[in-house]
Amino acid sequence: MRLSRGAKVVLGVITALVLLFIYIPLMLVVVNSFNADRTFGWPPKGFTLEWWAKAFDSPGVREAVLSSLWVAVVSTLISLVLGTLLAISLQRYKFFGRDVINLLVILPIALPGVVTGIALNNMFTTILGVPLSLWTVVIAHATFCMVTVFNNAIARLRRTSAGLEEASADLGAGVFTTFGLVTFPQLRSALLAGGLLAFALSFDEIIVTTFTIGAGETTLPIWILQNLFRPNQAPVVNVVAVVLIVVSIVPIWLAQRLSGDSVGVSGARVKADGH
């Protein structure tokens, strides 16, 4: 198939336009965080750092950042442990019910976030009678963050041979020594990548969070949602939105450089739905 020059140019132009379509709205948020005009009309009327200073001084924002960090760190740690254990058992062992568990793992990402959210909300409030708090958010986040860690770990395990572990055992190393000296070093960068993804996922998750967070608690995305419709908070919302963009993109970028595995679509799927 030989495309004419004209066809190639047309395709190139369409691609450029779609990329503009993808980037312009995000850039607009960044620009608006420096826009001196409070109504944020276009074009911007002047440059200011006032909103950034305001955001740093806002106790509400600071509290929300701390909650978000806490939730993201704890759920990442839980999902690292659970995801690794799951990946090793599903990759290195054959047992009855393995296919069922394989299917169970993708459920949290196969169903829309609103379903996960209401299912957990219902479980906590109606069935168990547990009051919602940041802990219930952690439990919810760990459930889908586990999947990113699992995906990264199992992809790595598939490429490494169980023979090394057998050799280690044959040479007299105990089960824990083998894990510490043979299995873990092979997994390390995959786990780091999975952990970074899990962190980014949890940090800006909104849908499941709205269903599982306690009254009076705010994470950063919840803070945005609460202040979105208040015109006098708009400047600070822009700044917080920029912070969210940066905090979610940087770990992903690092993870991609670290793992060498594609964190593309399947990871993104987790992102979208767990969300």
Added chain:
Amino acid sequence: MAQQTQQLPPGPPRNSGAVPRAKANNFSALLHRSPRLRLAALLTAPAGWLVLVYIAALAALLITAFWTVDTFTGEVSTEWTTENIVTVLTDPVYQRITLRTLWIAVAVTVIDMILALPIAFFIAKVAPARWEKLLVVAVLMPLWASYLVKAYAWRNVLAEGGLLEWLGAPIGLSSPGYGETAVILTLSYIWLPYMILPIYAGFDRVPDSLLEASGDLGAKPLTTMRLVMLPLLVPSIIAGTIFTFSLSLGDYITAQIVGGTTQMLGTVVYANVGAANNLPFAAAVSLVPIAIIMFYLFIVRRTGALNNL
């Protein structure tokens, strides 16, 4: 096992403190002798978590849909009734919301397909090799930006006196304002990369030699596309539609942010969990997108699309 390992002194097995070491050795030896025990130690925590937290929650959701709320106390009462399900399926209000949600999901899917096909084709087959990787990253990056921020960004774009009005003014177009059109636009924006990536991967797998052979045999580019490329791409396109369709079906945040008064299934679920405090009804409503997605997955499972996710 990972947890237990962390309790040991780090590094190679140097002997520090004879007694705990000996205990750990015994345990390690026990595990070594029994693969079943090893598997149990590995699997109990994660499988238990998935079953106790997630599967139990889904099962409870299904059950709760058949319960009701005491109108006086506002407490959930565990009397069995199919009233919620019947209301969701027969009340014209909810039928309209279901249809609107379906329409939005289909529109978003079609728009994304139309946008994704040329760009994915360009990246995979037309762009110079050194550009290819860069373009993929350019598409991937914003995909990871927060979903909430993207919806918020469109609230800005569509705002009165905002960017879209400014851009449209010279050609006599105005912003559609907040409403159903805004929801479709914003959701198409948010899920577009999820459509581009599987289709790009699909194009990438089509060998160039196949296209050359088709050209050498006299097919015009459009004929090659229709007869050679499209059939090979169907699973990838369907994989993309699974993302855009099911993600749009469950949405409620975008509807809240740019939808004005637009109600989607997700908005009804959220309203009944929060303000209306009717969890059984919310549970019943949430079964609708689950059923639609299951049905869609059932239809497309034979195309091989599920392996392309």
